[in-house]
Each structure stands twice: as structure tokens, then as C-alpha cells.
Amino acid sequence: MSGLYHPKPGPNLPFxxxxxxxxxxxxxxxxxxSFYMKSKVCKFGSxxxxxxxxxxxxxxxxxxxxLSHYEAFRQHNKDRMDVSFFLCHFTKSEHPVNSQTGIFHDIRGFAYDRLESILTQKKVYDCVLPHLGAPVQAVCFTEMMLPSLSMHAEKYSPWGVAFHKSFLFNETRANQVLYCRDELFQSMKEKAKGDHDLLRYMTPFAPKYSEQLPQGTNPVDYSHEREWRTPGPVSFELENLAYVFVPDIRLFKELMPDLHTTLREGCGDQGYRKGG
Ligand SMILES: [Zn+2]
Known part of the structure; x- marks a missing residue:
């Protein structure tokens, strides 16, 4: 290995x-x-x-x-109202009508169906990021606080999941998105040379107050979301979930009776209280 944090695959391995x-x-x-599977280490390294x-x-x-990371975070940030230890992922409804044929083609793909499949498969799948001009995939999370979160839920859907930051940081390669002004974005993109592991964490930033915005260009400013991304899919066990967001607990029970029971039993009263 060439370094603790930046190992590169060795010469035996394909580019x-x-x-x-x-x-x-x-x-x-x-x-x-077989060495690694037995001992979690392998002398051949990278x-x-x-x-x-x-x-x-x-x-x-x-x-x-x-939970213990969360407790420490709370102690450390007790006077800060604008930071959260939770990262939320809301599902989105896809238009159920095929835009080309106009035919109603797929009843699945509604926001609550997606949440159901996340909870059943215990996986959050990645999807292609817009704005990058390359098929780079990631799972996206937002760090917003509750008032903004409810606006966010209106834009996406009121169905979603949240994890502790420590879970995503340690179990996946979660990192905050870097919001880049145009010239920075272009130069970073060039330097990344198509490496999805770098491109994944970049997002263009052209706020309304920019005086360099060429005429006819739309502003791009998602910095209020404080987005985090991770390569997907993110696998988890139900007990690793910090929250499950539903618009209404009765609707949740009606649409996903089994999951409602499992989550209620698994999380006790505390988990049941959690909701959108
Ligand atoms: Zn090995």
C-alpha cells in the first residue's frame, strides 16, 4: 500500500x-x-x-x-441550532406516464413504493446525478434542519429515511458535496479526468446573486441543502435507521402493514414517535 489514506491499486490490477x-x-x-475473508487482513494489500x-x-x-457518536455530537453542538447529526434521503415519485407515448405505464415508482423497497431490501440505491454531464451515480442525502426539511419533503415526497452521520461516514464513503462556482467546477472536472469517485462529490454553484451569470442561464444553488453523497447502494439493517419519514402513520400502516409492524416492534415507542 502506498499510504494509509490514499492507497492505489497495485500493478497487478486492471486500470x-x-x-x-x-x-x-x-x-x-x-x-x-481467502486470507481476507478469514482474518480481515491480506498481506498482498492493494x-x-x-x-x-x-x-x-x-x-x-x-x-x-x-447513538454514542450522536450523544457526543449533541454535547459539542448544544448551542448550535443549525447543525444536525442526521442525513435524510427522501424518495421521489416518477411521473407514471411515459413522456414519449403518453401511456400510463408503471404504477410502481411512486414515492411510497420506493420507500417500501428501500425498507424491504434494506438498500438505498444510487442514481445518476444531474449537472455533471457524465453518468456518475450516487445516493444523495440532505443535512437540512426541520423547517427546511418540510419544504424539501414537499419538493420530493414526505417519504424517506434518515441515518446518523457516523453510520454513513464510517460504513460508506459519505462526504459533503463541494459546491463549485463555474470556473472551479470546470477546472475540477478537468482534473478529475472522468474519475467518478471524485466527480460524485462536486456540484455546480451559480447563485441568483452571481453577477457573472450569462444571460439566459438559470441559477443553480442547492447550497441550502448541505447535501452529502455516497457511492451506492447503501446497505443497512433496520436498526441502523435513525428515522423513517412518513406523511401519516395511519397511511403508512395501510400501505405497508408488515413494515409498520416490524418497525414498531423493532424500535419500541421511541421509534414509533419518529415521523415526518
Ligand atoms: Zn487478498
Whole structure:
């Protein structure tokens, strides 16, 4: 390994090979590395040709770790009203009518269906980011506080999930988005040379108050969202969820009776109180 934080895949590996969070190669076409699967370490490091899954034993993260990080965060930020330890992902309804044929084609794809599949599959899937001009994918989260969050829910949907920052930071490669003014965005894009792991965290920033906005260009300013992104899909266990957002608990019970029961049993009264 060439460094603790910036290991590069070794010369044995094809160009573009990704490394897991510990710096071992992710090679989906290869069998899992037997050393790594047994001991969680591999002496070949970033040059091993076998696959090294992110979580070899598939052990779910102990939720008490995030609760203790949350407690420490709260102590540290107790006078700050504008920071949150939660990152929220709201689902979106897709227009159920095919824009080309005008035919009503797919009843699934409504916001609550998407939430149902997130909770059933215990996965939040990534999607293609707009504005990047390349098929870069990510799962997007917002750090907004409650008043803004309700406006956000109106734009997306009132269905969603939230995780503790510590969960997403430690279990995925979650990072805050870098909002870049035009010349910075262009130069960063050039330097990233198509590397999705860098491009994923950039977003253009051209606020209404910009005096350089060419005529006829629309402003792009999502900085109020304080967005975080992570490569997807994000896998989790239900006990890793900090919140589940629903517009109405009775509607939730009616649409997803099994999940309603599971979440209520799993989270106790405290979890049940949580809601949009
Ligand atoms: Zn190995």
C-alpha cells in the first residue's frame, strides 16, 4: 500500500480497480480473497488480485455506536441550532406516464413504493446525478434542519429515511458535496479526468446573486441543502435507521402493514414517535 489514506491499486490490477475502505481491491469478477475473508487482513494489500468485500463477515453495525457518536455530537453542538447529526434521503415519485407515448405505464415508482423497497431490501440505491454531464451515480442525502426539511419533503415526497452521520461516514464513503462556482467546477472536472469517485462529490454553484451569470442561464444553488453523497447502494439493517419519514402513520400502516409492524416492534415507542 502506498499510504494509509490514499492507497492505489497495485500493478497487478486492471486500470480503474476500486479499493475498499481498508485499501484492498474490490474485484467483483474474482473470487473473494481467502486470507481476507478469514482474518480481515491480506498481506498482498492493494496488489491482491482477489476480491475484498467491504464487510467480510457481513456483520451489521452495532447501532449503539451511532447513538454514542450522536450523544457526543449533541454535547459539542448544544448551542448550535443549525447543525444536525442526521442525513435524510427522501424518495421521489416518477411521473407514471411515459413522456414519449403518453401511456400510463408503471404504477410502481411512486414515492411510497420506493420507500417500501428501500425498507424491504434494506438498500438505498444510487442514481445518476444531474449537472455533471457524465453518468456518475450516487445516493444523495440532505443535512437540512426541520423547517427546511418540510419544504424539501414537499419538493420530493414526505417519504424517506434518515441515518446518523457516523453510520454513513464510517460504513460508506459519505462526504459533503463541494459546491463549485463555474470556473472551479470546470477546472475540477478537468482534473478529475472522468474519475467518478471524485466527480460524485462536486456540484455546480451559480447563485441568483452571481453577477457573472450569462444571460439566459438559470441559477443553480442547492447550497441550502448541505447535501452529502455516497457511492451506492447503501446497505443497512433496520436498526441502523435513525428515522423513517412518513406523511401519516395511519397511511403508512395501510400501505405497508408488515413494515409498520416490524418497525414498531423493532424500535419500541421511541421509534414509533419518529415521523415526518
Ligand atoms: Zn487478498
Amino acid at each position: 480503474g480497480t476500486k479499493l475498499n475502505l481498508k485499501g484492498y481491491p474490490l474485484v467483483p469478477g474474482q473470487p473473494d480473497c 496488489n491482491c488480485k482477489f476480491n475484498h468485500p467491504e464487510n467480510p463477515e457481513n456483520v451489521p453495525r452495532d447501532p449503539s455506536r451511532d
